[in-house]
Amino acid sequence: MAENKSFPELRRKLTPGWWTANRHYVQYMFREWTSLFVALFSLVYIYGLSLWATGSRNAFLNLLKNPATIAFSFIALIFTLYHAATWFYLLGQVVPMKIGKTTSKPWQALAVNLVLMLIVSYLVIWLLVLR
Amino acid sequence: MAAGVEMRETHKVARLHAVLWGIFSLGGMIAAFLLPVMIYLTGIAYPLGLWPFNGSRDPSFLVTGTLLGMLFVFVTIAGSLFHGIFRFQSALTEVGLLRFKKGLEAVGYFLIFAGIIVLAYYLLVLNPSLPTL
Numbered sequence: 580m581a582e583n584k585s586f587p588e589l590r591r592k593l594t595p596g597w598w599t600a601n602r603h604y605v606q607y608m609f610r611e612w613t614s615l616f617v618a619l620f621s622l623v624y625i626y627g628l629s630l631w632a633t634g635s636r637n638a639f640l641n642l643l644k645n646p647a648t649i650a651f652s653f654i655a656l657i658f659t660l661y662h663a664a665t666w667f668y669l670l671g672q673v674v675p676m677k678i679g680k681t682t683s684k685p686w687q688a689l690a691v692n693l694v695l696m697l698i699v700s701y702l703v704i705w706l707l708v709l710r
Numbered sequence: 711m712a713a714g715v716e717m718r719e720t721h722k723v724a725r726l727h728a729v730l731w732g733i734f735s736l737g738g739m740i741a742a743f744l745l746p747v748m749i750y751l752t753g754i755a756y757p758l759g760l761w762p763f764n765g766s767r768d769p770s771f772l773v774t775g776t777l778l779g780m781l782f783v784f785v786t787i788a789g790s791l792f793h794g795i796f797r798f799q800s801a802l803t804e805v806g807l808l809r810f811k812k813g814l815e816a817v818g819y820f821l822i823f824a825g826i827i828v829l830a831y832y833l834l835v836l837n838p839s840l841p842t843l
Binding site: 593 | 828
């Protein structure tokens, strides 16, 4: 099939370190790698539930109180917040809103969604813990 | 005839890709809006005795206290797991592992679907009779 093409296909070969070429690529790759912490926290949580389901509730709570888990949770929270901020900014870039004659800017989507996130977080705490 | 079959297969694959990318985006929204508060509650506030866990409750209440809490745990963990692994395995193919794309996808989807099934199973085991809303 490829031999029948009138023009050769030109593909730029990328080296494994292509993303270090400039600041934007580094930011992009950093953003993608933060997803590792999103996945790891989920796996740790499922592991905790397995300790509870096959053992006792205290085993689950002791896992949460483990200093290594607390340190990991801090790191995971920082990266998850970074993931959230970049996701909201990306939303503003991909689907900008048209209000009258003006089009929304990505930073406006970031600001609105961050406020929304705080409201949602408080609602979750109120509904599931304080109520 | 063969071209028609091939086209139908291509459409099927394209539809599956669209569905998977749709779930990925939904997972992104869930991870952005719900995961930070989940990490704060279970991994930081409870072990360090911070608000709102400075009283009698602990994070196990999220799992078995109410149906809403159980659904919150399922949606947040399942959505974040899907989004996190999907995105990470795709990032790996961009740093020189493109030739292992099929294997990475297989491991990634296995972790996602096994993780979600195991999560649902444990939530049901811990809530033999579903709690009230």
